[in-house]
Amino acid sequence: MPTRATSTPPAGARTPRTPRARAQRFPEVPEGTAPEPAGRGLKALREAAAACKRCDLWRPATQTVFGKGPARARIVVVGEQPGDREDLAGEPFIGPAGLLFRRALDELGIDADTLYLTNAVKHFKFEPRGKRRIHKQPTPAEQKACHLWLEREIATVKPEVVVCLGAIAAKAVFGAKFSLMKQHGRWQTLLDGRRAFATMHPSWVLRQPGDEERELAYRGFRDDLALLTAVDDAG
Numbered sequence: 001m002p003t004r005a006t007s008t009p010p011a012g013a014r015t016p017r018t019p020r021a022r023a024q025r026f027p028e029v030p031e032g033t034a035p036e037p038a039g040r041g042l043k044a045l046r047e048a049a050a051a052c053k054r055c056d057l058w059r060p061a062t063q064t065v066f067g068k069g070p071a072r073a074r075i076v077v078v079g080e081q082p083g084d085r086e087d088l089a090g091e092p093f094i095g096p097a098g099l100l101f102r103r104a105l106d107e108l109g110i111d112a113d114t115l116y117l118t119n120a121v122k123h124f125k126f127e128p129r130g131k132r133r134i135h136k137q138p139t140p141a142e143q144k145a146c147h148l149w150l151e152r153e154i155a156t157v158k159p160e161v162v163v164c165l166g167a168i169a170a171k172a173v174f175g176a177k178f179s180l181m182k183q184h185g186r187w188q189t190l191l192d193g194r195r196a197f198a199t200m201h202p203s204w205v206l207r208q209p210g211d212e213e214r215e216l217a218y219r220g221f222r223d224d225l226a227l228l229t230a231v232d233d234a235g
């Protein structure tokens with residue numbers, strides 16, 4: 001996936017919160033490009049991603065929401081894209097779906113702080129509806145453009161295990177032919193030898209129409225995530 005080298009924001013720079021401020025802050029990054037990280041670690045990756053303009057999603061969003069967690073986490077969890085709250089806070093997995101994910105981990109005795117949490121797409125895509133911003137699915141081209149950052153995060157963290165939440169994340173990791181409905185909750189081996197599995201996105205659980213359906217979906221989601229207890233015990 002080719003990228004063009006451009007300059008990156010200085011270390012410790014905070015991401016400007018409006019498109020106009022961002023354009024003034026990162027004027028040197030041409031449209032359609034991703035900056036090259038200035039170093040090898042996660043910090044350099046995060047700083048470079050903050051100035052990414054590889055697709056158009058950076059324009060209306062507040063900021064790049066990069067991954068968060070220990071630099072040497074044994075488990076990387078990949079969600080789909082940031083939501084409204086994550087976009088405003090600049091942090092992944094803090095909205096309603098993220099909280100449901102954390103609840104499931106808690107019930108399984110897994111410490112969420114030991115995981116590296118990220119998304120397949122790093123900017124929030126939405127449609128304004130009155131005062132609300134309604135989540136919109138990134139196009140395949142936008143997903144492909146952003147794959148660069150996920151690849152780099154996994155190559156930098158070097159986890160033993162990758163967990164995908166939802167179809168966008170699963171296709172980003174396993175490829176377009178992966179069927180979430182048929183293959184969720186089963187270990188797969190990636191080309192680099194890492195183990196990985198996919199499960200539903202917690203927002204799908206939350207979208208179930210009734211209490212009973214939601215509870216059933218939640219139990220299935222948590223049962224899939226229980227595969228992680230074996231990884232946790234092995235540590």
Ligand code: SF4
Binds near residue numbers: 034058122
């Ligand atoms: S969504 Fe990804 S590729 Fe597109 S601008 Fe944001 S960080 Fe860059």
